[in-house]
Amino acid sequence: MKVLGAAWDELYSVMAQMVQGLFRHGLPLTDKIAARTALTNFFLHIHPVRVRRSWIRMSYTLCLGGLSFFLFIVLTVTGLYLMFYYVPSVEHAYQDMYDLKFVVTFGGVIRNMHRWAAHAMVITVWLHVARVFYTGAYKKPREFNWAIGTTLLLITLLLSFTGYLLPWDQLSIWAITVGTNMARYAPIAGPYTRYLMLGGKVVGANALLRFYVAHVVGLPLVAFLLMVVHFWRVRKDGFSGGL
């Protein structure tokens, strides 16, 4: 019995050491420990340790920026799942949609989530722009962050647009045909821009591959980088808070 007790004590102290290595403080029961939690946790350091109540009032922010970011995370996770089963080629793409729907475990739900979250993100980003406008938060000293935000809005639209082609059904190919036709009207650069986007004169195999690469690598990387700068500047320029 004595040996067992000693072993238990030993195990307990090892476990306590593991927890202490992970969290360098106790439970956040007092403000001081809570502050230290935010300060020492990598994933929480996106927040200032202390904020004024008026900065984070939900009736002011409506949580729209945060929800847009969260939808981006949802889209990244569901998108990775879809990437395991999707091949961006004219022969496979459409068939893979059917497999996702009828064969892959949770494939249908994950694809639906990816689709609806994408639509939702376009809406929340737009509403976020509207909220920032109506509260006048784009004014000095946040002029540049507003420009970054505008770029992020455009990238959100481009991300959704490039994803539209990937199922390779009648909806996607003709929506992209119509959408890229709009680019053709630009003087001089128009037809070249369209050719660059599609890798050809019509929406075909090259366009599918280009849209796929832009959708899963290029645009998300740019979006992520700009988001990091956007959030960093929210703190550096000061919260617009309270109205």
Next chain:
Amino acid sequence: MATEARERIEARRRLQRAETPLAVRDDSQDEMIVSFPEFVFKEFIASVAMTVFLLIVSIWLDAPLLNRANPGMTPNPSKAPWYFLGLQELLSRFPPLMAGVAFPTFVIVLMILLPYLDRNPSRRPAERKVAIILFTLYMLIAVALVLIGTFFRGEAWTWNWGLVLGSG
């Protein structure tokens, strides 16, 4: 050293406050709270609510999947993704150079330059009526064009009540 740095930070803060007469009200007396866990908890609740919402919608509503892409068969009407339908609606009304290039470019440039064009230092809604009215008008027009393009445009982009009323 530390106090000197602190003084410099304080001086910069004072300067920033003096340079930005924009604050609608003085928040320096507002209660300071620790962002963890209260703020983080709010974000957590919002993300859980969004996840539940997405899950319910995704279980109920299937993402569209039509027939396999067929370059030889153009559906009538061919529509762009919904957020570009306002643009497509404009294209059906104005010359392409104007609707397809000039309008969107103008809107994007205007948006980026907005903080420099809007010289009104106030953030109080009552003192920026013109800006609010103009932006609201723009939003209403944009939403109306998207709705028209989505729900009221049928074959050959002609006006069609059937898509809404269901008589088809």
